[in-house]
Amino acid sequence: MLFESFGTDSFLLITALLFFSGILVARFSSRWGIPSLVLFILVGMLVGSDGLGLIYFDDARTAQIIGVFSLVIILFEGGLHTKWSTVRSVAGPSLSLATLGVLITSCIVGFAAYFIMDIKLIEGLLFGAIVGSTDAAAVFAALKERNIKAKMGATLEAESGTNDPMAVFLTLSLIELIVMEDSIILMMIPTFFLQMGLGLILGIAFGKLASYSINHIKLDSSALYPIFSVAFALITYSVTSFIGGSGFLAVYVAALVIGNSELTYRYSIFQFNEGFAWMAQILMFIILGLLVFPGQLFTKEIMLNGFLLSAILIFLARPVAVFISTIKMKYSLKEKTFLSWAGLRGAVPIVLATFPIVEGLDNSQTLFNIVFFVVLTSTLVQGSTISYAAKLLDLVGPKKDIPHHSIELISMGKASAEMIQYQTNRESAVVGKKLRDVSFPNRANISAIIRNNQVVTPYGETEIKEGDFLYILVEAKYKEQLKKILEQKTSHEKGS
Template sequence: MIYITGVTMLFFFAVLLLIATFSSKMSARFGVPSLVIFIALGMIFGSDGFNLIQFDDPILAQQIAIACMIIILFEGGFSTKKELLRLAFQPAFSLATLGIIVTAVTLGLLSHLLIGLPLESAILIGAIVSSTDAAAVFAIFRNKRIEPKTAATIEVESASNDPMAIILTITIISFMQGEITSWQLFLSKLLWQILAGLTIGYLLGKTAPHLINRIKLDSGGFYYVLILSLCFLSYGLADELNTNGFLAVFIAGCYIGNAEFVYKQGIARFIEGLSTFSQVVLFLMLGLLVFPSNLIQNWQHGIIIAVILTFIARPVAVFICTIFWKYSLKEKLFICWGGIKGAVPIVLATYPYVEGLEGGSYYFNVVFFVVLLSALIQGSSIDLVAKKLSLLAGNKTPNPFSFELIALQETQSELLEYSVDKGSWLVNHSLQDIPWPQDSLVTAIVRQEEIITPRGDTVIKPKDLLFILLKNDYQEELLDLLDGSNGQNDREGYSCQP
């Protein structure tokens, strides 16, 4: 038996990371969510597998998981764009708040009646498994063309519902331990967790971009250190005030990600990479923590709870929370099936054990089983369901090239990316014949996976990808031009510099 200490730990950790990285290709090819593969790798290397690494410390696992979740939630907020929020914010927010409560209560009541679990324990399990996993949803939807409003609803919900599930779980555990003696105190603590967390996240999220723009650091690397410190500060400050740090982290990330500040592209890449690393570490660790032999002991309860969650509790929450917005029956059914479970429920399942609740290992094993079933069945079949409901328009073609404008000082310029459709009026026009806005420049053209250096006589072809550098003030003018809003007469007499 090899314990995870010293050089041996680093060796096996590196091997696990390498295998997990290469296995992500298999995940994309066969449509199996990455989290299932990462967890399976942890189980194979763990005590019930090859017995190469022994890891059975739930307290340490929870501490590592919290650090990983802080980064994952911050990146989830950072990458949630205004366009998605405008498209489906209200129904998604309803699902991310009220939907969590409805799911927990519905699942808890039915589990209590069908399995015979104590009501408090059943509702606790409902709270733990109530959230939709952002990592799984974004990974699955990234290359799919699904009906925009429906996809945006699930994406925004998955990015924003973890804090509510965490708040509800922690509050229920406090109630079960006798720290909350009345429902009035329960509700007041719940409100404090939400409102104070929102406030701290908002204040830090609005302040951070101004700080980043004015600090003028000498090295780009220090901007990564700065954003990471702000990420952990939002959690730490909220935790010191006995409110929910995860909610503060997500809200801060959301406001920062939708603001303009120096070195933003570099910071976005850094946060995305750090979040991916955190997800891999988190799932591998949770796979090491679980004992498959213990999962088998609770498989019957796991299957019953998974069926109730997928086919009753989630649909009840979706139909209640979207009642005031126009969704077709097919769209609602797809939102129901899109409630894929992932990292947060498994991490939350360690809380009862760490807090010393009776049957702590039971919560972990049952929740782990439910998450595996959800990720494996729902995650693998999401394409098929979308096709059956006529909501899948095909796959997105990923762009193999990326250009970035990275500046260490505040700039009023932006690098835009534009794909030329077959029916665009730009087709068969040379760059010098197009009336580009003032101080704008086509910096590169990607054509059939080749980069072309643009010149004045370069002729635009269908499916060309244009990278255009321009001042922020002229962005609307450029969009009007590209959309064909300007008449042909307006385009005469203009030229661009090659």
């Protein structure tokens, strides 16, 4: 049992130190060029029984529960920040990669594992299924604040957010075939479509219900709204999974619906979930790092097999899956090459690798160790070179300008008013105009302008410039009118 030899004070101290370590490595990961999730894993391995020996942890079932919980939070946060207008344009290719792509990858890697590891074919295919999907936590973390073209980023994020059902289906089906040899895999195919359908339908339903509830319920404190949104994410996953649907898909779809809806306390909800997702990542990868024993992982056999299977996954299986899955889908050779390289593996394969251990299957520990090694290789090699690959293939997008400032208003809900944040761009019709010349609604007040991270006090003669963040206090009933004014484009843009 985790921390069973420690008292309450020691447990809290070690937990705090682990979170501090995670935050510090996240701070320096971009400077070092190493994906933060790898460093989180290394922290877990360092304090584990084969490292400093501070913590002994080998409970795969507990790691599985923590992993699933964390993935729900990470998927929810990723979906909230995804623009539907961008995802819609890549929905077809993303779904193809998330289904056909995962199947092709799993088969190629599975047959390779069968020949390389000298195991049964069905065990090799199980290994392929476990590492067959890209990972939302790894992809979201790798793309965040990186200047990748929107089409590429949206494709990868949508794929990683929707390919878990296929990987989970293949993994659980193959485990069932191993445990119950008289099972017929063709009989399981309808189950997959049922899981996908229920995940999609319930995701939309819970997303709309959450959006409506957030906007209409009157809570005593604004701090409760972000927690309310997380509760919906957990309910969406659990209810969908309970009735046989894909909980992961439902959570991602619900987050898409919520994130693209007009929300009260939108900024607070987004900021809270971003912080909570970071905490979930730190917790999950440290726990997964604790679960592996370096003495068993870094052996000659595991490392040799791991390197061979990683090479086959990265340089053969993933590219074949991408090129077949995107046939006649208007992706250039450079774009397909980038999608092939950016197929990161992460927490999902490691969490799925705990299922054979929990079931007590033969060779399950060996499979887990090699999966872990493949994930480390993928994140180190691919994750640290995504920006370079995008630059090499001329797929670098505009610099992401993410505001690190906020203006909070107390009791906005009770006052029926909202603080709107809007960033201008070169197409905005208000750019170049003075505030007194813009026909804002009577009940809208410009509270502040943030320009180059500096506060500009607004008055009638203040000119709005490209890239300004406008913070506007407006009564709820005038919000749509204000939105239409802000989203007006220049005459040149309209005519193009």
